[in-house]
Amino acid sequence: xxxxxxxxxxxxxxxxxxxxxxxxxxxxxxxxxxxxxxxxxxxxxxxxxxxxxxxxxxxxxxxxxxxxxxxxxxxxxxxxxxxxxxxxxxxxxxxxxxxxxxxxxxxxxxxxxxxxxxxxxxxxxxxxxxxxxxxxxxxxxxxxxxxxxxxxxxxxxxxxxxxxxxxxxxxxxxxxxxxxxxxxxxxxxxxxxxxxxxxxxxxxxxxxxxxxxxxxxxxxxxxxxxxxxxxxxxxxxxxxxxxxxxxxxxxxxxxxxxxxxxxxxxxxxxxxxxxxxxxxxxxxxxxxxxxxxxxxxxxxxxxxxxxxxxxxxxxxxxxxxxxxxxxxxxxxxxxxxxxxxxxxxxxxxxxxxxxxxxxxxxxxxxxxxxxxxxxxxxxxxxxxxxxxxxxxxxxxxxxxxxxxxxxxxxxxxxxxxxxxxxxxxxxxxxxxxxxxxxxxxxxxxxxxxxxxxxxxxxxxxxxxx
Numbered sequence: 001x002x003x004x005x006x007x008x009x010x011x012x013x014x015x016x017x018x019x020x021x022x023x024x025x026x027x028x029x030x031x032x033x034x035x036x037x038x039x040x041x042x043x044x045x046x047x048x049x050x051x052x053x054x055x056x057x058x059x060x061x062x063x064x065x066x067x068x069x070x071x072x073x074x075x076x077x078x079x080x081x082x083x084x085x086x087x088x089x090x091x092x093x094x095x096x097x098x099x100x101x102x103x104x105x106x107x108x109x110x111x112x113x114x115x116x117x118x119x120x121x122x123x124x125x126x127x128x129x130x131x132x133x134x135x136x137x138x139x140x141x142x143x144x145x146x147x148x149x150x151x152x153x154x155x156x157x158x159x160x161x162x163x164x165x166x167x168x169x170x171x172x173x174x175x176x177x178x179x180x181x182x183x184x185x186x187x188x189x190x191x192x193x194x195x196x197x198x199x200x201x202x203x204x205x206x207x208x209x210x211x212x213x214x215x216x217x218x219x220x221x222x223x224x225x226x227x228x229x230x231x232x233x234x235x236x237x238x239x240x241x242x243x244x245x246x247x248x249x250x251x252x253x254x255x256x257x258x259x260x261x262x263x264x265x266x267x268x269x270x271x272x273x274x275x276x277x278x279x280x281x282x283x284x285x286x287x288x289x290x291x292x293x294x295x296x297x298x299x300x301x302x303x304x305x306x307x308x309x310x311x312x313x314x315x316x317x318x319x320x321x322x323x324x325x326x327x328x329x330x331x332x333x334x335x336x337x338x339x340x341x342x343x344x345x346x347x348x349x350x351x352x353x354x355x356x357x358x359x360x361x362x363x364x365x366x367x368x369x370x371x372x373x374x375x376x377x378x379x380x381x382x383x384x385x386x387x388x389x390x391x392x393x394x395x396x397x398x399x400x401x402x403x404x405x406x407x408x409x410x411x412x413x414x415x416x417x418x419x420x421x422x423x424x425x426x427x428x429x430x431x432x433x434x435x436x437x438x439x440x441x442x443x444x445x446x447x448x449x450x451x452x453x454x455x456x457x458x459x460x461x462x463x464x465x
Contacts, residue, residue, distance in 0.1 A: 010179040010391040018190045021177070025193030031125050031143060032150040033165075040151030045159065047299070054160045055348070062316045063302065067093055069116060070322040071452045076106075077324070096302070102326045104137065111138040119320045129280040139281060145318045149282055152297055156287045161249045161274060163223060169199040170216055172204065172226030172234075174440030185211040190219060197221055201440030202358050204230040205433030206383045206400055209237030216245060224269070225251040228435075229247060229384060230443035232261040235268035235385050240402075247271045253278060255441055277353045283313035283326050286350035289343040294350035305334050309354055329356055359445040361389050363421060380412060381405045386434050387417075388446045395427040401430050 009020060024145075031348075050058075062451055068076040071093040080100070081093055087138035091098040107114060115121055125146050128136040158164060177189040177198045187203040190196075197219045212234050216224070224231060224247060231250060238244050247269045252261075256273045265273050275294065278285040285297040296303075304312040315323045335349035381402040388396040397413060414426050436442055 006176060010176075014186055014189075016178070018192070021189045021191040021198065022193045025191040029193055031146050034147060037147065037151055037154065039195060040148060041154045041159065042296065043155055044152050044155035044299070046282055047156075048347050050346060052346075052348075056080070058300060059302060059316065061173075063096065063314070064094070066314075066316060066319050066322050067096065067099075067324070069319050070324055073116045073118065074114060074322060075117070077322075078398045096314060096325070099325050102323060102331060104327060105285060107323070107326075108137050111140075114323070115140055115321050116319070124320070127280055137281070139318075140321050141282075141318055142320050145282070147321065148299075148317060152285070154287075156295075157251060157274075157276065158272065160237065160249065160287065160289065160341060161223070163248065167222045167248070168195045168197070168228075170199055170219070172199045172201050172224070172230040174201055174227075176200070176202070178203070178362040186215065187211065199226070199230075199276065201227050201230045201442075202436055204233050204436075206233060206237055207235045207432065210241060210243075213238055213241075213243060221246045221247065223250065223271075225253065226442055228252040228255040228257045228261050228275075229444070230440075232264050235261075235265040238268040239264065245269050250272055251276055255443075256353050258444070275353070277332075277350065279313075279328060279330075281323055281326060281328075282317050283315035283323055283328065284311065286353075289341060289345060291342040293341050293343070293446075294353070295341070295343075295347035296350040297343060298348060303352055305332060305351075309338055311331060332354060354442070355445070359423070360393060360447055361387070361395070361445060362447065362449055363424075364392050380416075381409050384434050384442075385413075385443055386442070388448060390427075390448055392449065394427065395421075396427045396429055398429045398431050398434055400433060405430075418428065 009017060012020065039099060071079060084091070093099070112121065115124075119140070119142070121140050124140040124142055127139040127141065129139065142249050154165075156440070163169075174200065178187055178200050180202050182203065185208070186199045187208065189198050191198055197215060199215070204212065243270070249271050250265050250269055250273045252265075252273060253276045257273070262273045262275075274288040275284075276287045277294065280302075283301040284303055285300045286294045287297070288294050301313045301315040302318055304325070306312065311328045311330045311332050312325050313323075313328055314325055331354040333351040333354060335351040340346065341349065379403045383400040383402055385397060385399040388398065390396055395417065399413070399419070401409070410428055413428065417426055418424065434442060
């Protein structure tokens with residue numbers, strides 16, 4: 001939505017905004033679902049019992065077709081391989097490892113050059129990623145790709161969790177459904193076409209959480225999907241106020257889910273929490289089964305995990321805008337070896353999602369620390385917290401204090417962090433709410449070290465990135 005239309009939408013009264021949201025929801029429904037959807041869902045569920053050998057053969061076949069199309073019909077890749085040939089490089093494009101890493105910035109600068117020659121972009125669905133810099137990436141998909149993607153969501157989310165498209169649900173996301181400078185509710189919009197209450201992530205804060213909870217009761221919400229930190233904030237207020245909600249399930253996405261967040265959400269909403277992982281670029285995806293394991297969606301792409309956990313992925317679903325060996329910016333751990341999952345699905349295990357590559361603390365002794373949630377113990381009287389690394393020796397800790405926060409609580413935060421990281425300078429910064437990124441997401445750890453300082457820390461440990 002361009003800025004003029006967005007400003008006009010924000011000036012509408014609430015019911016008119018809901019009507020506008022419903023019109024947009026009907027448009028999305030036409031793109032996402034049709035008479036073939038149920039058959040696509042059944043196919044996805046059937047593939048959950050495929051053997052590793054069958055998946056390998058299926059993906060190799062898809063990859064071969066995709067690499068050929070990219071090298072011959074996609075301007076960016078075709079010209080890159082032509083330049084290689086002119087420089088004397090005779091490596092074959094038929095081998096995935098021969099392709100260079102694709103950087104986000106290259107895709108951001110020239111998105112149209114990644115669309116195949118025989119595609120008409122005006123007849124494709126256009127998607128804008130919610131980049132943390134505020135500069136999105138533009139992506140195009142055919143109607144067939146969109147419907148295959150949403151059929152996977154129906155199979156591996158709604159079906160797994162006992163849900164249907166008829167359930168009333170809420171989502172906490174980064175769309176500007178209300179003006180960012182709004183200070184009074186509603187901080188949401190009801191989309192009747194999708195049976196969806198869209199809750200603005202930009203306005204979620206402990207002091208406003210009760211408004212959100214009241215809206216979920218008013219609209220009889222049955223499950224919620226969205227950013228982990230925002231949902232945990234709402235859950236914390238539900239517990240503090242003694243006004244729990246009973247939902248079917250809570251589905252988290254877009255941010256890593258910490259053990260503490262899971263515990264608070266489960267208690268507040270009296271239901272299981274299921275973590276999911278996915279990218280707007282459709283190069284990798286996973287969802288959590290009832291046994292607590294993340295299972296990969298093999299149809300989406302082929303993943304490479306580097307020694308530092310960096311995820312490089314090649315998409316298999318969108319051959320009209322192929323992304324090959326794409327640097328996602330995310331980190332994940334390989335799955336631990338073991339037997340079949342207790343859920344009896346044969347989908348590959350995905351490992352743990354560790355968050356963005358930037359969300360790592362670098363210490364002088366060479367250590368790299370990712371998740372810091374074990375530091376913030378459940379008994380600490382804080383509602384949410386964020387750690388920012390400013391130098392190798394200094395951290396800034398932003399936090400929202402609870403009512404029973406004292407000077408002793410400050411000392412305890414410092415002590416807990418130093419117990420994990422050693423003698424490091426810590427600046428405490430209490431706030432009314434932790435600011436969200438340009439896309440509405442919450443980053444629990446932010447590294448602001450220059451690249452050379454990161455390299456210095458790595459070299460101290462004898463490693464390199």
